[in-house]
Amino acid sequence: MAAYWKRMFVIALAFQGLLIANAYNEEEDIPEEWILLHVVQGQIAAGNYTYLRLNHEGKIVLQMQSLKGDADLYVSDVTLHPSFDDYELQSVTCGQDVVRVPAHFHRPVGIGIYGHPYHLESEFEMKVYYDQTVVEYPFSTGSYNPENMEMSQKQFHSTEDESQDEESVFWTILIGILKLILEILF
Incomplete structure (x- = not known):
């Protein structure tokens, strides 16, 4: 025994x-490059939202764990009250939810935490990290610069728009010629 x-x-x-x-x-x-800024704990009833506001600049990582029930995470730099109908970023898992807020998002950033209706009450803990990693691209001369990226995207879109305009003019002329030929024949 x-x-x-x-x-x-x-x-x-x-x-x-x-x-x-x-x-x-x-x-x-x-990661070592992440600095813990805040820890937020809360409860939320089924079908309701709790709203938070993020003012920190830079790349931010929101890491939320549902301790009880199921809380979902919605993030927006357009509205301070994001929801499942109006958001830019989301994480809606049953366990840990993670959202990476890019540095170029306008501040303040709205954070909506939604209590899933399958649970009467949800409890959550959200850790807010500042991500100080620098992204290096193999074909660039330096580190990632969002302004350069936006500029190259604008240039790409403008050349794409020009080619679509040229294509549209081509099709308009071609259709006009075909209509003229059909009118002559019939």
Whole structure:
């Protein structure tokens, strides 16, 4: 009988060690370049929203864990009250929700936390990180610059628009010639 209790004690210690190691690994998954800014905890009733406002500049990572129920995350730089109908970024998983807010989003950024209607009440914990990583592209001379990216996208769209205009004029002329030929023949 004593051997049985010793085995149960060793199993319980091993299980507790695994739980501690798992909790440690969750914190270890956070990159060194991320700086924890805030931890927000709250509750929300089914079908309701809680709104937060993000004023920090730069790349921000919102990492929300539903502790009870299911809370969903909606983010917008257009409205301070984003919803499942009006948002720019979202994460609607049943577990951990993560949204990366780009540096070019206009501040303040609206954050909407929605309590899923399948649960009477949802509890959440959201960690707000500042991501200070610099993105390097292999074909660029320096680090990523969103202004250069916007400029190149505008140039791409303008050349694309010009080619569509030329194509449209071509088709208009071709259709006009075909109509003229059909009128002459019939």
